Amino acid sequence: MKTIAIMNQKGGTGKTTSAINLAGELACRGKKVLIVDMDTQGNATSNLELTKVPQATLTDVIVNKTATMADTICTTSVDGLDLIRGGSLLAPALSALQEMPFGRDTTLRRLLPQLPEDYDFVFFDCSPSLESLFNINVLVAVQYVLIPIKVDKNSIEGYDVMLETIQSVREIANPDIRVLGIFMTAVEVGAGLDREMIANLPQLLPELAFKNYIRKNIDVKKAPLAQLPLCCFSPRCTATQDYAALTDEILERLEG
Numbered sequence: 001m002k003t004i005a006i007m008n009q010k011g012g013t014g015k016t017t018s019a020i021n022l023a024g025e026l027a028c029r030g031k032k033v034l035i036v037d038m039d040t041q042g043n044a045t046s047n048l049e050l051t052k053v054p055q056a057t058l059t060d061v062i063v064n065k066t067a068t069m070a071d072t073i074c075t076t077s078v079d080g081l082d083l084i085r086g087g088s089l090l091a092p093a094l095s096a097l098q099e100m101p102f103g104r105d106t107t108l109r110r111l112l113p114q115l116p117e118d119y120d121f122v123f124f125d126c127s128p129s130l131e132s133l134f135n136i137n138v139l140v141a142v143q144y145v146l147i148p149i150k151v152d153k154n155s156i157e158g159y160d161v162m163l164e165t166i167q168s169v170r171e172i173a174n175p176d177i178r179v180l181g182i183f184m185t186a187v188e189v190g191a192g193l194d195r196e197m198i199a200n201l202p203q204l205l206p207e208l209a210f211k212n213y214i215r216k217n218i219d220v221k222k223a224p225l226a227q228l229p230l231c232c233f234s235p236r237c238t239a240t241q242d243y244a245a246l247t248d249e250i251l252e253r254l255e256g
Contacts, residue, residue, distance in 0.1 A: 001115075001117065001120065001121070001122060002120065002121050002122070002143060002144065002254060003112070003121075003122045003124070003141065003142040003143045003144065004121065004122070004123050004124070004142060004143070004144045004145070004146055004180065005123075005124045005126055005135075005138045005139065005142045005144070005145045006018055006019045006022075006123060006124065006125055006126060006145075006146045006147075006148065007124075007126040007135060007138070007139075007145055007147065007162065008128065008147050008148055008149065008159070008162060009129060009130045009161060009162060009165075010128055010149075010150075011128035012128075012150065013128075013148045013149055013150050013185060014148045014150065014185030014186060015125060015126060015128070016039070016043040016044050016047065017185070017220060017224075018146070018148050018183075018185065018214070018243075019035055019044055019123045019124075019125040020035065020044060020047055020048060020125075020223075020224075020229050021223075021229050021230045021231070021239075021243045022123065022146075022243060022246070022247055023035050023081055023121065023123050023229070024078055024081060024228075024229020024230065024231050024232060025229065025231050025243050025244055025247045026120070026121055026247060027078050027079065027080035027081040027229075028078075028080075028229075028231045028232070029247075030080065031080060031120040031121060032080050032082075032118055032119050032120050032121075033080060033081050033082070033119065033121045033122075033123065034073065034081075034082045034083065034084065034115070034119045034121070034122045034123070035048075035081070035082070035083045035084070035122075035123045035124075035125060036083075036086075036122060036123070036124045036125070037083060037084060037085055037086025037087065037125050038086055038090070038124050038125060038126050038127065038134045038135070038137075038138055039086050039087075039125055039126060039127040039134075040086065040087060040088065040090050040091065040094065040134075041086075041087065041127065042085070042086040042087020042088065042089070042090075043224075044083065044086060044125040045083065045085045045086050045087050046087070046224075046227075047223075047224035047227060048076045048077075048078075048081075048083055048227050048228075048229075049076055049077040049227035050074045050075070050076055050077075050083065050085075051074075051075050051076060051077050052074060052075040053074050053085075054071060054072060054073070054074065056071040056072045057072055057085060057089045057090075057093075058072055058084065058085075058086075058089065058090060058093050059089060059090065059091075059092045059093040059096075060072070061093075061114075062093040062096055062097065062107060062111075063092050063093055063096040068111075068114040069084070069111050069112070069114035069115050070114055070115060070116055072084045072085070073115075073116075077227070077228070078228070078229060078232055081229070086125070090134070094133060094134060097133045097134075097137070098133060104133060104137075105133070105136050105137060105140050105173065106137070106140055106141075106173070107137055108134075108137035108138060108140065108141040109137070109140050109141040109174075112141055124138045124142060126138055130161070130162070130165050136169075139165070139166065139169045139173075139174065139177060140169060140173045140174050141174070142174075142177060143176055143177065143178070144177070144178060144179070144180040144254075145162075145166055145177065145178075145179050145180060146180050146181060146182075146183070146250075147159055147162050147179065147181070147182045147183075148182075148183055148184075148185045149182060149183070149184055149185070150184070150185055150186055151184055151186075151188075151191075151193055151194045151197045159182055163179065163208075166179055179208055180250065180253060180254070181208050181209065181210045181249075181250070181253060182201070182205060182208050182210065183209070183210040183212065183213055183214070183246060184197060184198070184201065184213040184214065185213070185214045186214065186215075186216045186220075187213045187214060187215050187216060188215075188216050198213065210246060210249050210250075211249060212242060212245040212246040212248075212249050213242065214239055214242045214243060214246065215238045215239055216239075217237050217238050217239035219233065219234040219239060219240070220239050222234070231243070231244070
């Protein structure tokens with residue numbers, strides 16, 4: 001089981017979009033995949049069609065201790081793709097974590113063994129805040145971090161803060177965590193800055209930058225309305241091709 005956080009402290013970088021579409025691509029390839037929605041906005045939860053929804057939530061696991069992580073798993077309309085709900089359901093769990101006198105940063109790591117062992121990949125869709133206790137819990141628990149960025153000044157300046165945070169977590173709490181890579185989303189290949197970033201990012205971060213990037217495409221916005229990953233909603237669109245190529249590159253890194 002590979003545990004992967006998709007995280008950036010900047011909003012609007014395509015975290016949820018990438019979590020759903022990478023997970024969907026892997027599921028379409030026959031892998032068993034779980035998305036854990038750790039964002040109180042709950043976009044991953046609302047952007048997928050849930051076909052079986054248990055009553056138990058992460059709040060029941062963390063606060064009430066009346067359920068396990070396995071009890072909270074929802075099935076989706078995509079074979080092989082499951083989800084643990086986020087959104088407002090997480091509010092009591094977040095409050096409970098904040099009130100814990102000790103061990104609050106390691107709560108998720110202690111709970112992960114409750115997940116079924118047959119998942120090939122578990123993606124954590126995270127909120128845009130490094131200070132969030134949920135995000136800290138995720139970083140302490142996972143093996144890998146994927147960092148999506150958009151080609152704008154704030155996003156480009158923000159990835160180094162992410163790298164510093166992950167290094168601190170590695171030194172203090174999770175020596176096994178590593179950055180799987182950084183990739184660009186919503187790329188406009190006709191724009192000057194975007195072309196410059198396509199050319200320069202691999203040179204700036206030779207061991208981290210993925211060669212593949214996600215081109216801007218209207219179907220990226222339409223797919224959530226249909227509550228489907230792009231590979232199911234629009235298999236031939238450019239963004240679907242891009243996520244497939246990025247998935248290939250991610251798998252190569254994981255195998256390496």
